[in-house]
Amino acid sequence: MFNFRQDFIRFAIEQKVLRFGQFQTKAGRLSPYFFNAGLFNDGASMRSLSHFYAQAILASETEFDMLFGPAYKGIPLAAGTAIALAEQGRNVPYCYNRKEVKDHGEGGTTVGAPLQGKVLIIDDVISAGTSVRESIELIRAAGAEPCAVVIALDRKERGLGKLSAAQEVRRDYGIPVIAIATLDDLLGYLQGESELTENLGAVRAYRDLFGVASDEV
Secondary structure (H helix, E strand, O other): OOHHHHHHHHHHHHOOOEEEEEEEOOOOOEEEEEEOHHHOOOHHHHHHHHHHHHHHHHHHOOOOOEEEEOOOOHHHHHHHHHHHHHHOOOOOOEEEEEEEEEOOOOOEEEEEOOOOOEEEEEOOOOOOOHHHHHHHHHHHHOOOEEEEEEEEEEOOEEOOOOOEHHHHHHHHHOOOEEEEEEHHHHHHHHHOOOOOHHHHHHHHHHHHHHEOOOOOO
16 A cells, blocks of 8 residues: 555545545435545645645556646646646646637637647546546547546445446546545554544445445446
């Protein structure tokens, strides 16, 4: 296990981005934990988050030429990750899309570098997969190749079927999902933190009810 994964879990808890209690998910399930990447909302936390994204990307050894951030949450994530990668010696272009097509000025549906080569999609989480699908269609329409999706936390939780959202992306589009950390990393972290072990049983029980059996599609 890469240390940055455990460091990220600790960081998310310290920032109160990852909280424990009882939370209702979009699927109507009662989850014992909640992750809200929108709470990384100041300069210091965004800088740290961007470096975690860069570490996860480099550790994955995925070949890529540029970054793409889906509007709206993916925009600061792609920009921040590009900066973090440059600070680690890997300078790559990035771009993002508009929700509405601009018909004046430079026009078009994207802002930043032109989409070309192998493109990494940077987002916070995958839920219904709508953002990923739209991003892949836009990238392919530009003649570029989506090569992976990078997210902050993979809950490794079943959707309406037997697969998780990340597994559905691999099945439907043939590209991997890279996560800074997963539910397994969260469980490992809880085991080693005495002040948080009271949450371990509830998170394990939730995984047993709604978690995917393996990482395979």
